Amino acid sequence: MSEVKNLIGLSRAELAGEMVAIGEKPFRAKQLWHWIYNRGATDFAAMSNLGKPLQQKLTESYRVARPKIAREQTSTDGTRKWLLDFDDKNQAETVYIPEEDRGTVCISSQVGCTLTCQFCHTGTQLLVRNLEAAEIVGQFMAARDSYGEWPTPDDGTRLLSNIVMMGMGEPLFNYENVAKALTIIMDGEGIALSKRRITLSTAGVVPNIRRCGEELGVNLAVSLHATTDEVRDRIMPINKKYPLAELMQALRDYPTNNARRITFEYVMLKGVNDSEADARNLVRLVKGIPAKFNLIPFNKWPGSEFEVTPMKQIERFSDLLFQAGYSAPIRQTRGADILAACGQLKSDSERQRRLKEKLAAAE
Numbered sequence: 373m374s375e376v377k378n379l380i381g382l383s384r385a386e387l388a389g390e391m392v393a394i395g396e397k398p399f400r401a402k403q404l405w406h407w408i409y410n411r412g413a414t415d416f417a418a419m420s421n422l423g424k425p426l427q428q429k430l431t432e433s434y435r436v437a438r439p440k441i442a443r444e445q446t447s448t449d450g451t452r453k454w455l456l457d458f459d460d461k462n463q464a465e466t467v468y469i470p471e472e473d474r475g476t477v478c479i480s481s482q483v484g485c486t487l488t489c490q491f492c493h494t495g496t497q498l499l500v501r502n503l504e505a506a507e508i509v510g511q512f513m514a515a516r517d518s519y520g521e522w523p524t525p526d527d528g529t530r531l532l533s534n535i536v537m538m539g540m541g542e543p544l545f546n547y548e549n550v551a552k553a554l555t556i557i558m559d560g561e562g563i564a565l566s567k568r569r570i571t572l573s574t575a576g577v578v579p580n581i582r583r584c585g586e587e588l589g590v591n592l593a594v595s596l597h598a599t600t601d602e603v604r605d606r607i608m609p610i611n612k613k614y615p616l617a618e619l620m621q622a623l624r625d626y627p628t629n630n631a632r633r634i635t636f637e638y639v640m641l642k643g644v645n646d647s648e649a650d651a652r653n654l655v656r657l658v659k660g661i662p663a664k665f666n667l668i669p670f671n672k673w674p675g676s677e678f679e680v681t682p683m684k685q686i687e688r689f690s691d692l693l694f695q696a697g698y699s700a701p702i703r704q705t706r707g708a709d710i711l712a713a714c715g716q717l718k719s720d721s722e723r724q725r726r727l728k729e730k731l732a733a734a735e
C-alpha cells in the first residue's frame with residue numbers, strides 16, 4: 373500500500389482536517405476540492421492558485437488517484453466497460469451506456485457479492501470486500517477521464533449525465549461508503565451531479581432503504597423479480613431476511629412523488645415469474661406506491677439454471693402492466709458482446725484470470 377494518502381474519497385471536513393494537519397488554512401480544502409472534482413486535476417503542480425511551496429508540500433504527502441484501468445473494451449453499440457485495478461489488486465467493473473438523451477455510468481459497490489441471487493452470475497462469485505468511498509467515486513472519475521469530460525460541464529451538456537449503482541455488489545450492504553461517495557459526487561462545487569440523476573438499485577435491504585431515503589434522497593430501484601415470498605425466497609435468498617410485506621412497507625415510506633417513482637426491476641425467467649397471473653400479482657403488490665417497471669430479459673450465462681422468456685410473452689407482460697397504468701419498458705440489452713450486460717459483470721475477467729493461473733501452473 374502506498375503511504376502517500378489519496379485525497380479522493382475524503383469528505384469536505386476530512387479534507388479540511390488534512391490541510392490543518394499540515395499547517396495550512398482550512399480554506400485550502402475548498403480550492404483543492406475545485407481542482408480535484410470540478411477540473412479533474414491529478415497533478416498538484418497544475419493547481420495554479422495554491423503556490424509553489426504548498427504544491428510541493430502536497431506532492432510529498434498526498435496523491436489524487438483513480439483506480440487503474442486494467443482493461444477497456446468498447447461494444448459495437450457504444451457501451452464501454454472498464455476493468456479496474458484497486459491498490460490491493462482486487463478488481464471491479466464499471467460500464468458506460470450511451471443513450472440518445474443521456475449517458476449512464478453503472479458503478480460497482482463491492483468486489484463480488486453476498487446475495488447469491490440464483491439468476492445472477494456475479495452472485496456465483498464470493499464477496500471479497502466492500503469498496504471504499506474513494507474507489508466508488510474513482511470509478512466515475514476514471515470514466516470521465518476516458519471521455520475527457522473535465523471540467524464539469526453544465527448538466528444539460530454532459531456525456532456522462534447519470535449514475536446507476538447497479539454494478540457488482542449490493543450497495544445497501546456497503547451503505548456508509550456508498551453514501552459518502554454519492555455525497556461527494558452530488559456536491560455542487562465539484563462533480564455536481566443532481567440526486568435526480570442518480571439511481572441506487574437494491575435487492576431489498578430494508579433498514580438501509582429508510583436511511584437512503586432520509587439521508588441521500590436519490591432515486592430508488594428495487595430488484596423485485598418475484599411476486600410471492602415462495603418464489604422470491606428461492607431465487608433471492610435475501611427475501612428470507614426481508615420478506616415482501618416488509619419490503620413493500622419500506623417502499624411505501626420512501627420519499628417519492630409522481631415525478632419520482634420507484635423503479636421495480638423484474639428479470640423475466642421462463643416458467644418461474646413470467647405468467648399473466650404474475651403480472652396481475654405485481655400490480656396488486658405495488659398498489660399505493662408511485663411505481664414504474666423495468667422488465668429485463670434474462671441474460672444467460674454458462675451453467676445458469678434458467679431459460680429466457682420468449683419476447684412475445686415479455687411484451688404481453690409489459691402490456692398488462694401498461695394497461696394497469698404503469699410504464700413498463702423492456703430493458704434493451706446493451707454491451708452483450710463485451711459481457712457488460714446486467715448480471716454478467718466480472719465473470720469474464722474472472723474466467724480470464726483462472727485461465728492465466730492454469731497456464732502459469734502448466735508451465
Ligand code: SAH
Pocket residue numbers: 487489491492493537538539540541542543573574575593594595637639668669670671672714715716
Ligand atoms: N444488488 C443490487 C445491484 C445489482 S443491479 C440489486 O440487486 O439491485 C443488477 C441488476 O441486474 C439487478 O436488478 C439484478 O437482479 C439484475 N440481474 C442480475 N443477473 C441478471 C441476469 N442474468 N439477467 C438479467 N438481469 C440480471
